[in-house]
Amino acid sequence: MRNYWYVAADAAKLTTKPLARQILGEPLVLFRDATGKAAVLADRCPHRNVQLSGGCVVDGKLRCPYHGWEFNGEGACVHIPSLAGSDAIPSNAKAPTYPVVEQDGYVWVWVGEESPGDRQPFKLPHRNEPGWQNARMESVIPNAVDNCIENFIDCPHTGYVHGGLFRTPASHMARTQVRMVADGVVIDIDEENQADSLLAKLLVRKGDRVTHQDRFILPSIVQVAYGFGPDKAITGFQICTPEEEYVTRIYVYLTWKMGWLTGLMKPFMPHVGKVVLDQDMGVLVNQGQMIKRFGANFTSAPADTANLWIQAVRQRAAKGGEPGPEREKQVDFRL
C-alpha cells in the first residue's frame, strides 16, 4: 500500500536535527532545509551508503557523518570537503527525495512509485477551530499495522483491556451498522446502555444521547467519534504508519468540544490517551510476538465483521483495485 500519504513525523519534532524514520521498510531521513521546509531523503548516503540521519544539519544542509558530504533539500550534494579546488561534485552525487507535505502539524510523506498527483493527505478536523481543543501522542508498537488497526476499531476488547474506563465486560447489547464505503468502513454503534461508562457518567446530561461512530479510512487511519448530546464531542484519530512488517508507529490526534470543560481538559487528555494506548500496547506486544513465532491463525465471531471488512478493503486497495459497491450490514453483539 505504497501509493498513499503516511505520517512520517510530528512536525514539532522536526527541528534542528535530522530524524530517522521508516515507511514500509524504506529508510528515510527528515530535516529542515535552509528555508525551514521539511525535506525527506533516502537515508543512505550516495557516497558509501552510511545513514545520513547519523549526521547533522548545517545551515539547512544535511551533513553525512562519514566523510562530511552535504546535501540540500532536493537531495543534491552541494559540498564535498575532500575536493581539491578545481574538482567538481560528481553529477550523480544525489540522494533520492520523496514528496512531502506539512499539514495539520504532521509531516506526511509519499513513498509510492506512482506520483501523488492531486491526492492530498487526510485532513484532520477542528484544528484551531473556536470551541475545540486538541492533543497529540505518539507511540511505536511492535506489531503489524493490520493488528493495530483492528485493535483501535474493535469494541469487544474495551471492557477487558480498558476495564472500567470505557465499560465493564460484556454487560449489554450493542447494535452496529457496518458500512463499506469508497475510502473505508464506517461503523455506527448504538449501545443499549451507556450508563456504566465512566466518561458518560461525567459528560452526559439527563436525556442527552451518547453517539458513537468508528471509521476506518484508507490506508491506515482509525477515527473513533463520541457525541454527548447536541454540543459535546470527542474524536480520536489513530494514524498508523507501517514502518516495518512488525513495527507500526501510531500518531494519536484527539480533538474535543466540551463546553466550559474544553480548556480544562487540555492538560489531562494526553495522559488519558497514554493510559489507553499503554493498555492496548500490552496485548498488541504479546499478539505481535505470538504471530511472529507461530503465524496468524485467526478465528472470527460476528463482532469481528467490521474488521473483516476492513481487511477486505485494505487487500483490495493493496492490489490497486477500485472500491467496490457500498454495502451495509447490521451486526449485534454484547458489550
Ligand code: FES
Ligand atoms: S558515506 Fe557519506 S560522505 Fe562518505
Ligand SMILES: [Fe+2]
Ligand atoms: Fe483499546
